[in-house]
Amino acid sequence: MAAVLSACSGGNSKGTTKVKIDDLGWVVVDTFTANHYADYQIRDALMREEFVSKVTKPTGASSFGKKIAEREWRAFNANLEEKGTVTTIEYERGFEVIKDGKHWFYDTNHIDESDLEFRMDIGAAESVLHPGVWEPVWIDRTMLNSVAFYFIYRCGWKDIEGFYISEREQPKFRIYDGGDVKIKETRFK
Secondary structure, eight states, X not given: OOEEEOOSGGGOSSSEEEEEETTTEEEEEEHHHHHHSOHHHHHHHHHHHHHHTTSOOOSSSTTSOSEEEEEEEEEEOTTOOEEEEEEEEEETTEEEEEETTEEEEEEGGGBOHHHHTTGGXXXXXXXXXXXXXXXXXXXXXXXXXXXXXXXXXXXTOOSOOEEEXXXXXXXXXXXXXXXXXXXXXXXXX
């Protein structure tokens, strides 16, 4: 886990703290993030955040066009904690993510075309840097037999931020491929 210098009394999960990240030095992150994620996960999230933070995210789905599908998924964060379910709504030009009555919107203009080829496999996972915020992820089985969750709202960042359920962890979650994360799907004409 990341080396933590807590800026909060008692090390509670509210507020911010400083962590030392290889290649980046000392950075300020949410205390929950510092206490739950490895330094490489925080580094990757911070690098993607540099690009995402420059983009104004949509506040609704009105510009996304026709609704294509609604899917319910098992909800995970990058620390492999299962957190109930999350819903994604796929539109022609965007995705809506719904978790615990909250909604987030992501336009396809800031998602790499190669990620959009697999629209049926786009679920959602909790943000590493923003606890309680859910983002679209592409869920796939890797050549190393892991189930991968890749954050796809990259806004031009060329690298990949993601997390994996390794082959040895799969029986614990009863997840052996992306289909085991999807609970149900409704397609619209």
